Amino acid sequence: MLTNPITPEEFKEGQILLFDKPLGWTSFQLVNKVRWLIxxxxxxxxxxxxxxxxxxxLASGLLILCTGKFTKKIEEYQAQEKEYTGTITLGATTPSYDMETEVNESFGIDHISEEDIIGATLEFLGEIDQVPPVFSALKKEGKRLYEYARNGEDVEIPSRKVEIKEFEITEIRFPEVDFRVTCSKGTYIRSLANDFGKSLGTGAYLSSLRRTKIGGFIVEDSLDIASFENLLP
Incomplete structure (x- = not known):
């Protein structure tokens, strides 16, 4: 973690800044705030x-920011393996696959055992085909997918290959299931939650998410805005 003040020249030459993005903030808002402070x-x-x-x-956790000449390294960091922890709620679905939208359908979960839940993770290990959520910023024909969704327009979203390296259940409190996942670039944990529910013969949505690692960077080494301000000249 950075502990010494950073000079204007160092910001221009390039810095890698690790932030713990708070709930409710967009990544863009954090970038704007940091740029303004610098x-x-x-x-x-x-x-x-x-x-x-x-x-x-609706997710918190590790966000890597690059300044100055180090912005050229962004693609390199984006490509690295990610680790997430979070909670999947069983027995219901939402259009966004998370809590951004209201529950649209409910399902029974009485047929599901703890052994079923742990066993279902094995179906998702390795390279899988995943369909991104329609409530996402991906573009199709020059338009963001969430724009189609908010306008009530149907849109066909092609699946893509992603890799799930680890999928561990850390606690079960029906209907909530806590997990830890390590995965490749481009993986949507919301889609994983939705597909996980289907594999158990029910519905599911992502009710909390925290990014804990990107490559060799860990959230424990990250800053909040107040800590960052203390590093400014």
Missing amino acids: RKSCNIKKIKVGHAGTLDP
């Missing part, structure tokens, strides 16, 4: 700041 404290008119991998507003 410009204000360093008296810089222009500074490049970008993030390496979006986190949904």
